[in-house]
Amino acid sequence: MATSTTKRAPWDEKPYGLDDPCDATPEEARRGVVHLAIVAAVFVVIALATYLVPLDAMHALRPWEPGEDVPIARLYGREAGEVSGTAIATGGASAGGPQQGALDDSVLANLEDEEDDAPPPEVEPTDPAQRATGVRIDPSELEGLAREIEDPNGTAMRAFYDALHRTASREPGAITRVAHYGDSSIALDGITQTVRERMQHRFGDAGHGFVLAARGSMPYRHRGIRHESSDAWRLMDITHLPLSDGHYGYGGYQARSISGATAEFGTVEEGPVGTAASRFEVLYERHPRGGRFEIRVDGGEPQLVDTRGEPVTDDVHRVVMPDGQHEITIRTVGHGESHLYGVVLERDGPGVVYDSLGMVGARARRFLGFDRAHLARQLEQRATNLVVIGYGGNDADDDRDEAQFEEDFRQVARLVRQARPEASCLLFAPLDQAERDERGRIRTLETVPMIVSAMRRAAQAEGCAFFDTWSAMGGEGGMERWFRSRPRLAFGDFRHATPAGYRVIGNMLYKALLKGFSDYLTRR
Incomplete structure (x- = not known):
C-alpha cells in the first residue's frame, strides 16, 4: 500500500534548520530572556566602567557626555533635520525648545x-x-x-x-x-x-583696484573681473619667504619671468559695479638684470616697458584711456628677468x-x-x-x-x-x-x-x-x-x-x- 507524503512549500521550511521560536517551550523562552538580560547587563557595566575609570582615553568610549544630544533622541532632532534637508538656519524656539544649532x-x-x-x-x-x-x-x-x-x-x-x-x-x-x-x-x-x-x-x-600679476595654483581670486595668467611665471611669495630683500610687492607675491609668460585682465560686461576702468597701472620692480615686457590695451599696438635699472627700486607704468570696458594683456619678451607685482584697474573718483x-x-x-x-x-x-x-x-x-x-x-x-x-x-x-x-x-x-x-x-x-x-x-x-x-x-x-x-x-x-x-x- 503506497504511503502519501505532503511536500512543504518553501515558505514553510525552517530557515537554516532552526526551530520556530513560536514552538519554544516556556522553559526555553525563560532561558532566552535570562540570556538577553545578561547580555544587556554586561553592556551596561561596560558603559558605566567608562565613567568610573579615570583615564582620558575613556572619554571617546562613553555613550554620552554633558552637552551632547540624548542618545537615540538625536535621530529625531538636529541630525535627522540635516539628512532630510530641513532648514535650521532660523532662530526662535520649536515645540521642543530652542532650535539646536540655530x-x-x-x-x-x-x-x-x-x-x-x-x-x-x-x-x-x-x-x-x-x-x-x-x-x-x-x-x-x-x-x-x-x-x-x-x-x-x-x-x-x-x-x-x-x-x-x-x-x-x-x-x-x-x-x-x-x-x-x-x-x-x-x-x-x-x-x-x-x-x-x-x-x-x-x-x-x-574701480577694482589691485590684482596679482599671476596666481599659479593658488586658490586666489579677484571676483568681478576677467583674470588669466599662464604657467610660465615663478611666484615668490611672502608665505614661504624666499627673498632676502623682502621685496614681495603690494600683494605679497612677486611674479618672475624671462620670456613668454602672459597675463590678461579685463572688466566684465555686467555687474553691480566694476564694469568700467579708465586707468591701468602695472606695478613692477626695476633692477640691474631687469627684462622687458609689452602691454597691449584692447588688442592695440604694444607698449614696451624696460625694467632694467639701478639701484633696485619699485616702479609703475600707467596707461590712461576713456572710461569704459577695457582689457590689458601683458607678455614678457626677454632681455632679462621681469619682476611684476600686479595690475591696478581704476577709474577717476x-x-x-x-x-x-x-x-x-x-x-x-x-x-x-x-x-x-x-x-x-x-x-x-x-x-x-x-x-x-x-x-x-x-x-x-x-x-x-x-x-x-x-x-x-x-x-x-x-x-x-x-x-x-x-x-x-x-x-x-x-x-x-x-x-x-x-x-x-x-x-x-x-x-x-x-x-x-x-x-x-x-x-x-x-x-x-x-x-x-x-x-x-x-x-x-x-x-x-x-x-x-x-x-x-x-x-x-x-x-x-x-x-x-x-x-x-x-x-x-x-x-x-x-x-x-x-x-x-x-x-x-
Missing part, C-alpha cells in the same frame, strides 16, 4: 542682506552734525549691525573717515583706498568682494577702491618678511587710507601662548603704522576655527579665543582699531552652527566659510565701517 540673530540679519540697485535712502538727516556737513548715514542702513569697530580713543580710524568724508562729499577725484591683508579667507575675495561692492554702491565706484590682498597659508608673523621701506613705497604708491590686517586662521594651529600671539600682532601693527603713518590701521579677527574631537563633536580650537584676545590688546597698544569677527560669527561653537545651518555657511574643513558665509561676514564688516563713519560725522 544661528545668532545678528548672523540671520546679514544672511540675505545683499545690496540692490536702489540708491541710498533720501531721508533728511536728523543729526545736526550730519545735516551741517551735507553727508548723512540713515539709520536704516545700519539694520543688522552685528559688531561695531572697536576704537576706544576715536582716533585709529580718523584718517580713513576723513578720506571717506571727502569721497561722500563728492569732491572731484576723491578716492578712498583700503588695503585688506589676510590669509586664504581674504584670498578667496568673498568678504572683500562684498565690502567692495557695497562701499562702491554707497560712495562711488572707483570720487569713489572707493577696496584692495583684496590675501596670502594663502600665511600666519601673522609672515607679514614681517616685508622690507619696511619697500612696503612703505607700495602703500604710498597706492595712496592707502586704511590698512586692514586679517590673520589668525593659520596661527590657530600653532602651539603658542597668548603673549606670543600678542607680540606677533603688535609687531605687524607696528610695521604697518611705521610704513604708512598717514593711514588708519584695523586688526580684523579670524573666523572661528574648529575641528572634530575624539567623539566626533565639532569644537572651537582652544587657541582661537586666545588669538582674538591677543589681537584686541595688540590693536589698543599700537593705535589700531579692532573688529571682532569671531564674536560676530557667534563666538564659541560658531563654526559648528555655521556648518549645520541651511543654507550651509561653513565648509567641512571647519576653517573656511562658504560663499554665502563670506557674504555674511562682508555685510557685517561693511555695516561696522558705516556705523563708525556715522559716529565720526556726529563728532565732526
Whole structure:
C-alpha cells in the first residue's frame, strides 16, 4: 500500500534548520530572556566602567557626555533635520525648545542682506552734525549691525573717515583706498568682494583696484573681473619667504619671468559695479638684470616697458584711456628677468577702491618678511587710507601662548603704522576655527579665543582699531552652527566659510565701517 507524503512549500521550511521560536517551550523562552538580560547587563557595566575609570582615553568610549544630544533622541532632532534637508538656519524656539544649532540673530540679519540697485535712502538727516556737513548715514542702513569697530580713543580710524568724508562729499577725484591683508579667507575675495561692492554702491565706484600679476595654483581670486595668467611665471611669495630683500610687492607675491609668460585682465560686461576702468597701472620692480615686457590695451599696438635699472627700486607704468570696458594683456619678451607685482584697474573718483590682498597659508608673523621701506613705497604708491590686517586662521594651529600671539600682532601693527603713518590701521579677527574631537563633536580650537584676545590688546597698544569677527560669527561653537545651518555657511574643513558665509561676514564688516563713519560725522 503506497504511503502519501505532503511536500512543504518553501515558505514553510525552517530557515537554516532552526526551530520556530513560536514552538519554544516556556522553559526555553525563560532561558532566552535570562540570556538577553545578561547580555544587556554586561553592556551596561561596560558603559558605566567608562565613567568610573579615570583615564582620558575613556572619554571617546562613553555613550554620552554633558552637552551632547540624548542618545537615540538625536535621530529625531538636529541630525535627522540635516539628512532630510530641513532648514535650521532660523532662530526662535520649536515645540521642543530652542532650535539646536540655530544661528545668532545678528548672523540671520546679514544672511540675505545683499545690496540692490536702489540708491541710498533720501531721508533728511536728523543729526545736526550730519545735516551741517551735507553727508548723512540713515539709520536704516545700519539694520543688522552685528559688531561695531572697536576704537576706544576715536582716533585709529580718523584718517580713513576723513578720506571717506571727502569721497561722500563728492569732491572731484576723491578716492578712498583700503588695503585688506589676510590669509586664504581674504584670498578667496568673498568678504572683500562684498565690502567692495557695497562701499562702491554707497560712495562711488572707483574701480577694482589691485590684482596679482599671476596666481599659479593658488586658490586666489579677484571676483568681478576677467583674470588669466599662464604657467610660465615663478611666484615668490611672502608665505614661504624666499627673498632676502623682502621685496614681495603690494600683494605679497612677486611674479618672475624671462620670456613668454602672459597675463590678461579685463572688466566684465555686467555687474553691480566694476564694469568700467579708465586707468591701468602695472606695478613692477626695476633692477640691474631687469627684462622687458609689452602691454597691449584692447588688442592695440604694444607698449614696451624696460625694467632694467639701478639701484633696485619699485616702479609703475600707467596707461590712461576713456572710461569704459577695457582689457590689458601683458607678455614678457626677454632681455632679462621681469619682476611684476600686479595690475591696478581704476577709474577717476570720487569713489572707493577696496584692495583684496590675501596670502594663502600665511600666519601673522609672515607679514614681517616685508622690507619696511619697500612696503612703505607700495602703500604710498597706492595712496592707502586704511590698512586692514586679517590673520589668525593659520596661527590657530600653532602651539603658542597668548603673549606670543600678542607680540606677533603688535609687531605687524607696528610695521604697518611705521610704513604708512598717514593711514588708519584695523586688526580684523579670524573666523572661528574648529575641528572634530575624539567623539566626533565639532569644537572651537582652544587657541582661537586666545588669538582674538591677543589681537584686541595688540590693536589698543599700537593705535589700531579692532573688529571682532569671531564674536560676530557667534563666538564659541560658531563654526559648528555655521556648518549645520541651511543654507550651509561653513565648509567641512571647519576653517573656511562658504560663499554665502563670506557674504555674511562682508555685510557685517561693511555695516561696522558705516556705523563708525556715522559716529565720526556726529563728532565732526
